[in-house]
Amino acid sequence: MAATREGDTAAVVCLRGIPVSPGLARGRLVVLADERRLPSRVRGSAGEESSRMRAAIAAASAELAALMERAGDGEAQAILAFQVAMLADPVVSERAFAAIEAGDAAEHAWRTAMDLQISGYHEADDLYFRARASDLRDMRDRVLRKLGGATAPAIPPGSIVVAADLPPSRFLEIAWEGGGLALTQGSPNSHVAMLARSRGVPMLIGIEQADLRGHTEALIDTDNAVLVVSPDGELAVDFASRQQRAEIARAEAQRYVNAPAMTASGERVQLLINVADGSELEGLDPAGCDGIGLVRSELALRDAADLADEAKQYAAYRRILQWANGLPVTMRTFDAGGDKPIAGYTVDGEANPFLGTRGVRLSLLHPEVLSTQLRALARAAALGPLKIMVPMVTSPRELDRVRVLLEGAVAGLRKEGLEHAVPELGMMVEVPAAALAIDLFDADFLSIGSNDLIQYLTAASRDSSALALLQDPLQPAVLRLIHQVVEHAHAHSIPVSLCGDMASDVRCIPALLDMGLRSLSVAPAALARVKSAIARYRAARPNGEQIA
Amino acid sequence: MTSGRIKVGSVLRARSQVVLTHEGGLHARPAIKLTQLAKRFDSAVWIALAERGPWIDAKSIARVMAMKTPHMATLYFAAEGEDADEATSALARLVESDFADGGDEGG
Numbered sequence: 001m002a003a004t005r006e007g008d009t010a011a012v013v014c015l016r017g018i019p020v021s022p023g024l025a026r027g028r029l030v031v032l033a034d035e036r037r038l039p040s041r042v043r044g045s046a047g048e049e050s051s052r053m054r055a056a057i058a059a060a061s062a063e064l065a066a067l068m069e070r071a072g073d074g075e076a077q078a079i080l081a082f083q084v085a086m087l088a089d090p091v092v093s094e095r096a097f098a099a100i101e102a103g104d105a106a107e108h109a110w111r112t113a114m115d116l117q118i119s120g121y122h123e124a125d126d127l128y129f130r131a132r133a134s135d136l137r138d139m140r141d142r143v144l145r146k147l148g149g150a151t152a153p154a155i156p157p158g159s160i161v162v163a164a165d166l167p168p169s170r171f172l173e174i175a176w177e178g179g180g181l182a183l184t185q186g187s188p189n190s191h192v193a194m195l196a197r198s199r200g201v202p203m204l205i206g207i208e209q210a211d212l213r214g215h216t217e218a219l220i221d222t223d224n225a226v227l228v229v230s231p232d233g234e235l236a237v238d239f240a241s242r243q244q245r246a247e248i249a250r251a252e253a254q255r256y257v258n259a260p261a262m263t264a265s266g267e268r269v270q271l272l273i274n275v276a277d278g279s280e281l282e283g284l285d286p287a288g289c290d291g292i293g294l295v296r297s298e299l300a301l302r303d304a305a306d307l308a309d310e311a312k313q314y315a316a317y318r319r320i321l322q323w324a325n326g327l328p329v330t331m332r333t334f335d336a337g338g339d340k341p342i343a344g345y346t347v348d349g350e351a352n353p354f355l356g357t358r359g360v361r362l363s364l365l366h367p368e369v370l371s372t373q374l375r376a377l378a379r380a381a382a383l384g385p386l387k388i389m390v391p392m393v394t395s396p397r398e399l400d401r402v403r404v405l406l407e408g409a410v411a412g413l414r415k416e417g418l419e420h421a422v423p424e425l426g427m428m429v430e431v432p433a434a435a436l437a438i439d440l441f442d443a444d445f446l447s448i449g450s451n452d453l454i455q456y457l458t459a460a461s462r463d464s465s466a467l468a469l470l471q472d473p474l475q476p477a478v479l480r481l482i483h484q485v486v487e488h489a490h491a492h493s494i495p496v497s498l499c500g501d502m503a504s505d506v507r508c509i510p511a512l513l514d515m516g517l518r519s520l521s522v523a524p525a526a527l528a529r530v531k532s533a534i535a536r537y538r539a540a541r542p543n544g545e546q547i548a
Numbered sequence: 549m550t551s552g553r554i555k556v557g558s559v560l561r562a563r564s565q566v567v568l569t570h571e572g573g574l575h576a577r578p579a580i581k582l583t584q585l586a587k588r589f590d591s592a593v594w595i596a597l598a599e600r601g602p603w604i605d606a607k608s609i610a611r612v613m614a615m616k617t618p619h620m621a622t623l624y625f626a627a628e629g630e631d632a633d634e635a636t637s638a639l640a641r642l643v644e645s646d647f648a649d650g651g652d653e654g655g
Contacts, residue, residue, distance in 0.1 A: 077576045078576065079576075081577075081580055082576035082577075082580060082609075085583070085584075085609045086609055086610060086613075087578050088609075089583075089608050089609045090608075091605070091610040091611055092610045117610070117614075124575065124616050126616060126618065128572055128573065128575060129573075129613075131614045132576065132613070135576075141581040230579045241620075282571070302619075302620065306620070312567065312569075312620050313568065315567060315569040316569065318569075319569060319646055322646075475638075545645060
């Protein structure tokens with residue numbers, strides 16, 4: 001229900017929604033009605049209706065092409081290109097023309113033909129294809145407007161637009177600067193949400209329905225997932241100051257997007273990214289980072305059959321190396337189990353899966369699966385600097401066994417004459433037993449997985465918000481243990497990095513750099529703000545004095 | 549990717565198959581590239597998700613998108629006509645290269 005408060009004129013209305021593009025925006029409220037009404041007219045002959053139909057499709061195509069040219073960026077152009085291609089495809093309109101031949105009016109024939117195709121997308125299991133229904137509605141309505149000779153109502157620049165759904169082509173016609181969008185329907189995977197994200201337009205979906213007649217102003221606050229209509233004085237003042245702070249932080253971080261990570265004293269820090277699979281790399285410029293510090297290879301698996309498919313795995317790894325284009329890439333072997341079950345592979349019904357058969361424990365239970373992945377990885381290593389990292393290592397024997405399997409995989413490839421390289425083999429340091437006895441492990445490199453390390457060290461489950469205080473990454477026990485691992489690595493010239501959430505948390509950056517860590521792996525979205533935090537860092541204690 | 553061709557009477561027929569490694573599946577952007585490339589050949593060109601069909605007109609963006617092809621599906625191409633061989637191998641190459649080429653030149 002909408003919460004309302006009485007006021008002199010229009011009362012404040014707060015509508016909750018789901019943020020799909022972050023930000024704060026305030027402006028004039030524009031509520032878009034559904035464009036359903038079509039002027040009635042006398043139907044012409046089949047020949048006349050056919051040529052009206054053809055003319056409307058051509059006019060809609062021309063309008064989209066002009067919009068594409070103005071849009072300028074690749075994302076917007078690709079979205080519009082889909083509609084242009086569909087309009088040019090006779091298959092799309094053949095049913096409409098057949099209905100016109102049978103005596104139907106152009107509007108009705110077009111709407112019926114399009115609705116049939118739209119419902120086909122609505123029924124798709126895949127979210128991406130389901131979201132294309134909105135592109136087709138967009139296209140349907142543009143042609144209908146052309147048939148009726150109507151133009152869409154103009155929207156003043158910087159408005160807060162509220163609508164049931166907003167087609168991507170309409171989104172591109174609006175001057176957004178400073179404005180925002182709130183939809184009662186919508187999907188985070190829709191093209192309009194992608195556009196809002198890429199253009200930095202704050203956006204909410206799924207907002208509650210409310211009668212907004214009589215209101216003229218609104219603000220969108222994605223921090224609080226809310227659309228506030230007719231905000232009162234106090235709310236507006238608080239909002240304005242948050243908006244100002246956010247703007248300063250954003251501008252500051254933006255300066256660092258494509259610059260290398262460097263401390264205030266000019267020391268270079270290697271800044272890598274964590275990715276699930278290749279799809280995240282689309283639209284990301286490798287120049288913004290120093291490589292990939294963690295590929296969560298298990299997230300590309302669809303089912304147990306993929307575990308045995310060396311060709312598929314190789315293709316997925318190759319794509320990532322092609323993106324990296326010579327920058328280092330660290331691939332983690334399947335880290336299934338725990339919160340990432342795979343039917344037919346992971347162990348069912350464990351009482352405590354986070355303390356159960358997961359990571360390398362599971363891999364060693366299925367050596368044939370691990371060997372297949374190691375072969376795919378060694379083959380991909382021929383394409384660029386690839387390193388293999390083993391998750392959840394607890395005892396030195398586990399890493400030794402993986403090394404034996406890697407040697408076996410490499411020997412097999414050599415015998416078969418398949419192109420390959422021998423990758424370095426390192427380990428995640430995320431189990432306290434391994435961190436405490438790190439000198440006993442034969443690893444080519446170390447990567448500290450702070451999320452699990454903190455959870456296991458503090459005996460506090462990661463998914464419990466009630467225990468958040470116990471999971472403080474800056475508590476002495478955590479810092480001392482990480483420091484110990486870093487010291488050991490430095491003393492023995494073993495490369496060491498940290499790839500948990502701690503590295504993306506700007507509060508933790510000074511502590512991590514104080515310990516001597518000079519390699520961090522972060523979420524792609526955190527690159528700019530982490531670089532900006534590194535740039536503010538000046539080594540206070542040159543000799544790495546004891547911390548905590 | 550594998551390919552082959554046969555000659556039936558005077559008609560050239562060719563086939564190829566390739567795994568779709570493109571993340572997310574045959575989305576709008578790759579589907580547009582694929583249909584644009586198919587349209588450059590005089591031969592009739594089809595696409596399918598199984599060796600025995602059903603075969604879909606590879607020159608129609610509406611039909612290709614309606615296949616809703618998922619990531620890692622195997623795509624089969626078939627063509628019939630003078631340039632059938634070139635068509636099926638060019639399409640398989642486009643998919644294999646993860647739609648890297650054939651885009652900018654696609655008219």
